[in-house]
Amino acid sequence: METAEARLKRMRMRSWRRGTKEMDLVLGPYADAELAGMSGVELDAYDSLLEENDQDLMAWMLGQKPVPQAHAGLISVLSGFAMQRLRAG
Numbered sequence: 001m002e003t004a005e006a007r008l009k010r011m012r013m014r015s016w017r018r019g020t021k022e023m024d025l026v027l028g029p030y031a032d033a034e035l036a037g038m039s040g041v042e043l044d045a046y047d048s049l050l051e052e053n054d055q056d057l058m059a060w061m062l063g064q065k066p067v068p069q070a071h072a073g074l075i076s077v078l079s080g081f082a083m084q085r086l087r088a089g
Contacts, residue, residue, distance in 0.1 A: 007043070008035050008043075011035055011046065012028075012035060015027035015028050015030065015032075015050065016028035020054040022054075023057055023058060026078060027050075029085060030078055031046075048071075049075075052071070060075050061075060
């Protein structure tokens, strides 16, 4: 059984080492900032999102493909987080 600490560490690692630098730069900072404060349900949703491939994630983030309903809320949050970081410079 995975401990809560091990789960967060695994999810953070998977967020920073995606396979494409673009998704590393979106998911990594989000994981660093938000994972520790997420509820169990939110962590489950994020863990599920981490199972998706980078090409789909990027297309969803950029609005190039429709986002599956299961991920729509989280993709919206991630997009907002990424835009805020870009504006902050």
